[in-house]
Amino acid sequence: MGRQLMAIHVMAIHGKSFRSDILFHVLSGRRERFQALASGNMIPGISRDDILSLRIKLPTLPEQQKIAAVLGAVDAKLAALAARQAVLVRFKAGLMQKLFSQQLRFTRDDGTAFPDWEEKRLGEVGSFKSGIGFSEDEQGGMDGTPLYKVSDMNLAGNEHQMVRAHNYVTLDQIERLKFKPIRPASLIFAKVGAAIFLERMRRAENFLIYNNMMSLTPNVSISIGFSVYLFAITRLSKFAQVGALPSYNAGDDAALKVSVPHPDEQQKIANALSAMDAKIQAVADQVTKLQTFKKGLLQQMFV
Structure with a gap:
């Protein structure tokens, strides 16, 4: 590879009895050992002696x-x-x-043609609903109706359809707090903050959403399957209210025009x-x- 320069906090290992890619994999398996050696210092780091004293097995x-x-x-x-x-x-x-x-x-x-697409406002093809406030004292339930937060979209299995949540709401809580679960198949998405620019939407049924989310429940004029792609191409974030904390307003979203086949x-x-x-x-x-x-x-x- 020729001569190279290194910064003062970088170390190089070279030799003729091993391949560098194989040594890389061997040392990667000792990562916890290196972290333990470095954690004892005020400024984390590994010394030359630490490296040289490490015993490893190489084929x-x-x-x-x-x-x-x-x-x-x-x-x-x-x-x-x-x-x-x-x-x-x-x-x-x-x-x-x-x-x-x-x-x-x-x-x-x-083989005949479909009619021309019709221009509609989003409020004509579905209904928007903002999420609810839910105090931390009430959270943590493992049974009941799922309460989806923005972070729940990151859970494994929730890549397209929401199937898991960190919090569930019991029937007693629903009745006592007068919550109204959303039963039909709907789309949910971030309502506030930088997460809206990720343009992530998920399908969900029979659920509640936290106040950092919003849902759209399509009516008979638009299918849930089509609406996923309609919103992906529309890119709602272009219409977010700009401020210290960007957000969506249900009324503004409902007024947006889209073409529907x-x-x-x-x-x-x-x-x-x-x-x-x-x-x-x-x-x-x-x-x-x-x-x-x-x-x-x-x-x-x-x-």
Whole structure:
């Protein structure tokens, strides 16, 4: 690699009896040891003596070459999957743009054209509802109706449809506090703060939402499946109230105009885009599975 310069707080290890990539994996397995050595200092750091006193086991150089070949093959597969996922994501984005700009139109099953799209206000296609206040003393329940907060969208399994929450509200609490759960299939999203610019929306049924969230329950003029993609292309954050804390106002959102196709065309659009989502998720699942395999392989080899 030629000569290189390093900052004063950087250390380099080199030698002829090991491959640097193999040594990297060996030392990565000793991360907790390094953290323990560094935590005792006022300014966390590891000395040269700390490194030199560490006893490790390294396979022979020929075996290192074989291990590197296996890991290289796994990394190449991960890179190929990541590239395929990126292609699918770009294709879906292009497809959405063409569908919602009406450059690309579906036809009825008999080949005839659907009617023109109609311009409607969001308040005509669904109802907005802001979340509720819920004191910390009341929170922490594990049974009942889920109370979704913005942070719950990060929970595993909640990537598209909300199925888990940190807090649940009992029937007694609902009656005593006069809460009104939202029963129909709806979309929920962040209502206030920087989270609104993430443009994350999730489906939910039979739920409550905290006061940092808002919901939209579609009516008969728009399907829940189509509405997910309609809002993704609309990008509500463009219409957020700007201030110290950006936020949505239900009245302002309800007044926004959108173009809505015939219900049967909505279904065809939702089916096409959900099929793309399934392909993207399938590749993402392969990436996760292969990353887990690689992690297990490294643990068996070097820990």
